[in-house]
Amino acid sequence: MQVRVDAAGSDSVILSAPLGPNVNHKSTAFGGSISTLGILAAWSLVHLRLLDEGMVCEVVIQSNQMDYDRPITGLFTAASSLPDPAAWPSFIKTLTRRRLARIEACSELIFGETVVGRLRGRFVAFLQEA
Template identity: 35%
Template sequence: MDTPASSHPVITRLLTMPPVQAMQLRLAGFDADTLCLAAPLAANVNDKGCAFGGSLTSVMTLAAWALLSMRLEDAGHRADVYVQDSSVRYLAPLYGDLHARAWLEDGQTWNEVLDAFAAKGKSRARMEAEIRDPAGTLCCTFSGRFVALAPRD
């Protein structure tokens, strides 16, 4: 995908991380509310021929991290974003490429997250993500709390 989001500094930073390179991750879509990352099954397969659970979790976590990081950066904030805690549910094996979609959890707004960071130099966000197979079957879900902190430099 060659879009303005493809060359976003957050995506550039993400795609240069060695573990991310090994997964062959790529940006598959972005709008103001959701971010999608994709990775080929061939680089993320387990001994059963389906997607490796660690790859599923990583792609969902990274999609949520990237969305929050991009929203903060696009609002003019320098922030270090960390996953604070998360929960993953594996619902069905995935025998195709990984496509994770992430969004801000219902009940929060981007204005709340961004305004808190602007006022205090820190913010928390609850993020959701999912991976579905090509037929639309939900394979796994992610729910996580992220914290954004002003850099210490």
Template identity: 35%
Template sequence: MSQLAAFQKRIHEEIPLSRALGIELHSWDGSSLVLSAPLAPNTNHQGTGFGGSVYSVAVTAAWGLTELALADLGLKGSVVVQTGSIDYLDPVTSDFYAICRLPGEEIPERFSKSLARHGKGRLDLIAEVFCGAPDSSPQADPVAVFQGRFVVQNARSKPSLQF
């Protein structure tokens, strides 16, 4: 089982809402995570994307990126969202997806050093939400933008091939 498939299984087991939302992980390249959700189970009374669903997909993308970045460092820890806000720019009118990227396309040195020294760290992330089929290089403008701070505590080495 690939790292991404194992992580998706873990997300659905540990965060039941992710299964109800229909979240599907598409790609992780070491600096960005792409995941999607269908519109049908995530609609509001107007037939567009429900704000809470859109937020949940975006926060899952950022939380997931943090977890995967930790794994790439050979670490496991407790990852939680400390703060988060979202700007809804346009209605979600179709299946949608979120992209979260590491700042500067790499794990920030300050974050890595804090994890090594103290077993904890903070990471500020942005996840953008787009309508349509998942694409790691979207041509359209995002329909929503999430900004959040994620805190990692109790970071420690993890056995390889374990999620």
């Protein structure tokens, strides 16, 4: 996929990928690549925030919904965020208590200056032994 990290922080992770290795038979970005970039950005956000909390966790995706609004014909980007940042403290409390917790993260897929798709995923974190 040739994914590149453009920015990574506690509020968002931004990843990009060129069209070339992600092209389909219609000369647009392959839907699987678009979805994967969105998942990677959202997963990375959850992972980085857990590291910031000093928590060693395994993070996996449980489910996701992807909406494709427009075709992509060049370099595309996924910018992740938490749809409900206020849910984070409860997520951490549950993770600490039960050693397992779920949280939603989302990504906007961008081509040029336009949002061309949206991903919403549910991620599960499993607290590991330190």
